[in-house]
Amino acid sequence: MSTSSISSIRGMADYLPEACEILEQVETAIRDVTDIYGYRQIRTPIVEKTDLFSRSIGEATDIVEKEMYTFQDRNGDCLTLRPEATASCVRAGIQHGLLHNQTNRLWYLGPMFRYERPQKGRYRQFHQFGIEAFGWTGPDIDAEIISLGTRLWEVLGLEETNLEINYLGSGSSRLNYLKNLKKFLKSRSAELDDYSQNRLETNPLRVLDSKNVTTQKVLEDAPEILDYLDVTERRHFDKLLKYLELTSINYQVNTRLVRGLDYYTGAVYEWKSNYLGAQNAFCGGGRYDDLVAQLGGSDLPATGFACGMERLVDLYNQTKSIKKRSGDIYVVMLGTAAENVGYPLAETLRRANISTICNCGGGDIKKQLRRAGNSNMLIAIIIGEEEAANGQLTVKPLRSGDQQLTVAQNEIINVLRLQLERETSFFR
Numbered sequence: 001m002s003t004s005s006i007s008s009i010r011g012m013a014d015y016l017p018e019a020c021e022i023l024e025q026v027e028t029a030i031r032d033v034t035d036i037y038g039y040r041q042i043r044t045p046i047v048e049k050t051d052l053f054s055r056s057i058g059e060a061t062d063i064v065e066k067e068m069y070t071f072q073d074r075n076g077d078c079l080t081l082r083p084e085a086t087a088s089c090v091r092a093g094i095q096h097g098l099l100h101n102q103t104n105r106l107w108y109l110g111p112m113f114r115y116e117r118p119q120k121g122r123y124r125q126f127h128q129f130g131i132e133a134f135g136w137t138g139p140d141i142d143a144e145i146i147s148l149g150t151r152l153w154e155v156l157g158l159e160e161t162n163l164e165i166n167y168l169g170s171g172s173s174r175l176n177y178l179k180n181l182k183k184f185l186k187s188r189s190a191e192l193d194d195y196s197q198n199r200l201e202t203n204p205l206r207v208l209d210s211k212n213v214t215t216q217k218v219l220e221d222a223p224e225i226l227d228y229l230d231v232t233e234r235r236h237f238d239k240l241l242k243y244l245e246l247t248s249i250n251y252q253v254n255t256r257l258v259r260g261l262d263y264y265t266g267a268v269y270e271w272k273s274n275y276l277g278a279q280n281a282f283c284g285g286g287r288y289d290d291l292v293a294q295l296g297g298s299d300l301p302a303t304g305f306a307c308g309m310e311r312l313v314d315l316y317n318q319t320k321s322i323k324k325r326s327g328d329i330y331v332v333m334l335g336t337a338a339e340n341v342g343y344p345l346a347e348t349l350r351r352a353n354i355s356t357i358c359n360c361g362g363g364d365i366k367k368q369l370r371r372a373g374n375s376n377m378l379i380a381i382i383i384g385e386e387e388a389a390n391g392q393l394t395v396k397p398l399r400s401g402d403q404q405l406t407v408a409q410n411e412i413i414n415v416l417r418l419q420l421e422r423e424t425s426f427f428r
């Protein structure tokens with residue numbers, strides 16, 4: 001049997017304790033903000049039938065063509081690790097009849113999987129926080145969702161978040177635009193990069209998203225989708241922009257903004273940040289009014305966004321609001337009599353909501369205090385033979401540099417509460 005070590009799968013990261021603590025701070029902000037806006041959580045399985053994604057995201061998209069983790073289970077069913085969760089929310093909503101009652105403002109958080117080329121900000125397992133709302137046709141709900149996102153960035157103290165917005169249109173206006181876009185791109189096809197030449201036939205809108213410099217130059221002369229919107233679409237878009245202005249949300253109209261998934265039918269948007277590098281979009285979404293019917297439900301408008309947690313945490317890490325998390329007490333015990341006092345004391349402290357680690361693995365006082373210093377605890381309680389016999393404890397502050405104190409066992413909780421407040425301000 002091989003004894004070589006096994007590492008994690010490329011593009012799928014471990015979250016070590018410090019990273020988990022930061023992630024939890026972001027997750028707490030998400031829970032608070034979604035709650036304040038009246039959204040309720042939904043959790044769907046990580047694995048779904050492959051059809052769900054190919055029918056919703058679109059056959060001619062990068063995700064469906066080459067990024068899905070698809071496999072057959074033992075029953076021969078074709079399954080896929082979810083690359084996103086909008087389709088799953090729609091599926092669950094139809095299946096459980098959620099969408100027509102009052103449970104139609106939803107949020108979710110969880111792992112997604114895409115077989116992409118890993119780089120900073122782009123992983124094969126990543127996490128999304130998402131919002132989906134079902135049943136409203138007007139731009140009021142889009143504005144509400146955008147305002148929820150904006151509020152979250154504010155709570156997290158993010159410094160630079162640029163909202164770009166566009167309107168894709170649907171039905172005859174989209175068809176008309178696609179016809180003209182295709183005609184234009186064909187007339188300049190020799191100047192397009194290989195990928196765009198390919199997409200020209202299968203999904204011409206995606207060409208607008210090309211990062212290739214020569215293609216981008218060609219696109220400067222391309223027809224603009226906003227010129228093809230019908231009256232209702234134009235009114236919807238203008239009203240949405242008006243709502244954003246009313247709530248002082250800055251935005252920039254970007255007529256080349258298209259999304260990597262095919263289900264969008266109206267307003268689309270992305271938040272980008274220059275602090276992120278090449279993968280600069282950390283949240284994206286928009287309206288997808290046809291998807292519910294397309295997946296077997298009734299005709300029901302829908303809209304939402306999803307935010308990449310890794311990119312969001314990266315931005316949060318660059319703010320000053322990061323709080324490093326500490327624990328409270330490290331109990332140093334020297335000998336059996338000290339242990340007889342220390343273990344019950346630790347339980348008393350934990351019952352009083354004071355987090356406590358008892359020294360494990362023995363050691364002399366020097367060794368135990370070194371371990372205490374290396375832990376993220378704020379105070380050491382030292383129990384030696386003498387303290388155990390006298391009903392006393394030594395309290396040693398680990399961060400402030402304050403003098404150590406001798407405290408009677410029955411006064412310990414009050415003394416610790418005061419000292420912990422002082423130590424916290426020295427923990428960085």
Ligand code: HAM
Pocket residue numbers: 083084085086114116121122123124125126127128130131132259260261281282283284285286288303304305306307308309310311
């Ligand atoms: P998306 O633009 O494909 O949209 O993904 C949303 C966000 O997920 C991106 O802005 C990015 O931050 C993050 N993301 C995507 N792929 C990766 C990756 N490989 N590594 C790290 N982060 C990634 C959707 O998924 C739609 N379901 C959004 C939506 C919800 N539209 C309507 N409702």
